[in-house]
Every structure is written in structure tokens, then in C-alpha cells.
Amino acid sequence: MTDHQTYRGRMLLASLALLGVTAGAAQAETWRFAHKQPADSPEGVVYQFFADRxxxxxxxxxxxxxxxxxxxxxxxxxxxQLExxxxxxxxxDAFFLQKWVPEIKWVAPHFLFQSREEWVEFTNSDLVKGWFETAEEVAGVRALGEPMAMVRGPYRVLISDRPIERYEDIEGLKLRMYPDELxxxxxxxxxxxxxxxxWTETxxxxxxGVAEAVTSPAALVEAMKFYEQAPYITRTNEFWQGLPYMMNAAAFDALPEKDQQALLQAHAEAGDYSMKLMTENAEAMRAAVEAQGVTFTEMPLEPLFARMADWYRERDAAGELPKGLIDAALGGSED
Incomplete structure (x- = not known):
């Protein structure tokens, strides 16, 4: 074999190898993941972690x-585009599914669950699962894995210009509010x-003095700097937030099983990471704003949640709540 033939042979092998690499790359599937937050926000960091995994x-x-x-x-x-x-x-937030499932606006009732664990148990009830199933039936949209694994918050606070030491102190408080009926x-x-x-006017x-207080996720306290005008912060656990990874169900079902399992595993790991990251951020926030003169007040939550449980039961008796909500949330308990 001449040198020229050897060279041509090597070039042919190299070209075939390159074609093989290109063909392999072409087989990789690309999915688009949309969200509202900046890339460098805690949520944005978690979403990129998910993609990398x-x-x-x-x-x-x-x-x-x-x-x-x-x-x-x-x-x-x-x-x-998702549909x-x-x-x-x-x-x-699952609230956006109201486009297809109006009842899902009740997925995170205010002052009904003192702990995140209680709320997640509620979101795994047959009632709430039924709401997510309706979204899939109507729009072909399904939540990946545990819907509330991704954490937002991680809890809610009341930022005010005076101490709030019991829920009765809310009487007459000029509170910034947003257009949500509940x-x-x-x-x-x-x-x-x-x-x-x-929010931008707050x-x-x-x-x-137009407002004296505002509710907020703990994660946004430091960034929004409301505490500069209202230097008291009270943890309320008003409601809990999770961020379902809603996906096109048909696209997921068309994936090889190994890729489906990879998505589920990456989602579970991202959920754990989000809890760790949000908790660390909340702890760091408290230390940072306390150093600037902010006072954290501890309000007993049991009396507030007991009162609100009665409020929800009265609304249920009047037929104003989705059927089964009280049983799913409170187990029919009168405690």
C-alpha cells in the first residue's frame, strides 16, 4: 500500500469516526425548561442543578x-407551549393550573397547615391528586415526581412597623395586599x-405610611429591603409553596425508560437540594437583617390556626369550599 493510499485510508476512517460522533450527538434529545426567576436566584440555581444532573x-x-x-x-x-x-x-406555583383546574386555587389554603409536612400530606390526598389528574386529562400536562418537592419560601413572614406578638395585633394593621380572593x-x-x-410599590x-406591613416569603426579605421601613419580622407560616415541574405528559411517556428514571431521580435530588439551599438562605437572611437592627418576634401560632380552622369549617358548612377539602385538610377533626 502506497503512502498516498495509507493517508486516504486514515482520512476515511477519521471521517467515518466524525460521522459517528455527529450521528450520536444528533440522537441526543433536547428539552426546554421555562421559569420566571433570574438564573442566579436560589430557584434558578436549583433548576440548573436539575438540568446538570x-x-x-x-x-x-x-x-x-x-x-x-x-x-x-x-x-x-x-x-x-407546554400543552x-x-x-x-x-x-x-400550582396556582397556574387554574387555567385547566379551577379548584386548584385551594392547593395552599392560608393558615390551615402549621407545618410543611402537614401541607405536603394534604397535597398527596386523593382530592389534590385528582386536581392534578384533571390537568393531565384536559391539557396533557403532568407533574414530574413528587409535585411539591421543590421548595419556595421556605416559609412566610409578616414584615411590620410594630411588633406582632399575637394574632389579635393584626386588627387595624394597614397591610399591603394583592388581588387574590382567598x-x-x-x-x-x-x-x-x-x-x-x-409588589413594586410596597x-x-x-x-x-400608606402601608404598615407586608407578607412575604422569607427568601425575599433581604432582597426587597422592606425591613428598612418596617423593622419587625414575624414568622406566620401563612401558607406553604411548592413548585411542580409541570411537563408535557406525552413527551415524557415517549422517552426511553432509563431517561424517565433519570428525570425522576434528578427531580428528587433537586428537591432535596432546594430544601437545603432555601433553609440556609433563610438562616443567613435572619442573621444579616438582625445585624441591621431588625427584630424577629415570636407569635404563638396555635391560637391563630385554631381560629382559622373554625373559619374554614364555617365556609364549608355554607357550601363555599370544594367538596372534601376540609376532610382532606383536617381529617374531619374538630380539634
Missing amino acids: VAELTDGDLEIQVFPAEQLGKEDSILE LGTVNFYAE AIEVWRSLGADLQMLA YQALQS
């Missing part, structure tokens, strides 16, 4: 491209003087 667990056969900060569109647009399958994952009814029942304000409202 999927790539590792599937040996690159499935790639998750994460699009933060509504890069692929606002919620209405994303829901259409069509042009977006594969959308991670956000939240409005709950806080009015506690005697708050509601001020309907945009700091100035606290500064001017």
Missing part, C-alpha cells in the same frame, strides 16, 4: 436547556386594613 444521569442522551426570567414568554404563552409540547417543563377574605377576617398595592408605601 439529567445530563449526567442520561450520559448526555437528554439535554435540558433552562430558560430563566420568562425568556420564552409570559405565563399564558408558556402554558400554551403543545414546544416547552417541556414549566416550574411554578387572601383578601382571610386577612379581612383577622381585622387587617387592606391596601391593594403592587417599599414606598411602607415609607410613606
Whole structure:
């Protein structure tokens, strides 16, 4: 064999190898993951962790491209894309599923669950599972794994210009409120003087006295700096939040089983990571704002939750709640 033939043979082998690599790369499937938060936010960090783990667990056969900060569109647009399958994952509060399941607005009732564990148990009840099943039946959209594994919050607080040491102190408090029917009814029942304000208007409202308090996830306390005008923070556990990874069910079912299992494993690991990260952030937040003169007040929660349980039972008796909600949430208990 001449040198020229040897060279041509080597080039042919190299070309075939390159074609093999290219063909292998072409077989990798790409999924698009949309969310609202900045990429460097705690939630954004967790979503990228999930994507990286999927790539590792599937040996690159499935790639998750994460699009933060509504890069692929606002919620209405994303829901259409999710239903069509042009977006594969959308991670956000389950409230958005109201588009297809109106009852799911009750997935996180205010002041009904003192602990996150109690709330997660409720979300695993037949009632709530039925709501998620309806979303799949109507829109072909399904939650990946444990729907509430991804943590937001991790808990809620009341930021105020005076100490709130018992729930009776809420009477007459000028509280910034948002346009949510249940939240409005709950806080009015506690005697708050509601001020309907945009989130971005809240700091100035606290500064001017238009508002005296605002509710917030613990994770946003430091970033929003409301405590500069209202230097008292009270943990309320008002409601709990999880962020289901809603996906196009048909796309998931079409994946090889090994890739389905990889997604489930990556999701479970991301949920554990989110709990760790959110808890650490909340602890660091408290230390940071206390160093700036903020006072954390401890309000006994049992009397508040007992009162609200009675409030929900009265509404249930009046036929104003979804059938089965009280039994799923409170087990029919009168405690």
C-alpha cells in the first residue's frame, strides 16, 4: 500500500469516526425548561442543578436547556407551549393550573397547615391528586415526581412597623395586599386594613405610611429591603409553596425508560437540594437583617390556626369550599 493510499485510508476512517460522533450527538434529545426567576436566584440555581444532573444521569442522551426570567414568554404563552409540547417543563406555583383546574386555587389554603409536612400530606390526598389528574386529562400536562418537592419560601413572614406578638395585633394593621380572593377574605377576617398595592410599590408605601406591613416569603426579605421601613419580622407560616415541574405528559411517556428514571431521580435530588439551599438562605437572611437592627418576634401560632380552622369549617358548612377539602385538610377533626 502506497503512502498516498495509507493517508486516504486514515482520512476515511477519521471521517467515518466524525460521522459517528455527529450521528450520536444528533440522537441526543433536547428539552426546554421555562421559569420566571433570574438564573442566579436560589430557584434558578436549583433548576440548573436539575438540568446538570439529567445530563449526567442520561450520559448526555437528554439535554435540558433552562430558560430563566420568562425568556420564552409570559405565563399564558408558556402554558400554551407546554400543552403543545414546544416547552417541556414549566416550574411554578400550582396556582397556574387554574387555567385547566379551577379548584386548584385551594392547593395552599392560608393558615390551615402549621407545618410543611402537614401541607405536603394534604397535597398527596386523593382530592389534590385528582386536581392534578384533571390537568393531565384536559391539557396533557403532568407533574414530574413528587409535585411539591421543590421548595419556595421556605416559609412566610409578616414584615411590620410594630411588633406582632399575637394574632389579635393584626386588627387595624394597614397591610399591603394583592388581588387574590382567598387572601383578601382571610386577612379581612383577622381585622387587617387592606391596601391593594403592587409588589413594586410596597417599599414606598411602607415609607410613606400608606402601608404598615407586608407578607412575604422569607427568601425575599433581604432582597426587597422592606425591613428598612418596617423593622419587625414575624414568622406566620401563612401558607406553604411548592413548585411542580409541570411537563408535557406525552413527551415524557415517549422517552426511553432509563431517561424517565433519570428525570425522576434528578427531580428528587433537586428537591432535596432546594430544601437545603432555601433553609440556609433563610438562616443567613435572619442573621444579616438582625445585624441591621431588625427584630424577629415570636407569635404563638396555635391560637391563630385554631381560629382559622373554625373559619374554614364555617365556609364549608355554607357550601363555599370544594367538596372534601376540609376532610382532606383536617381529617374531619374538630380539634
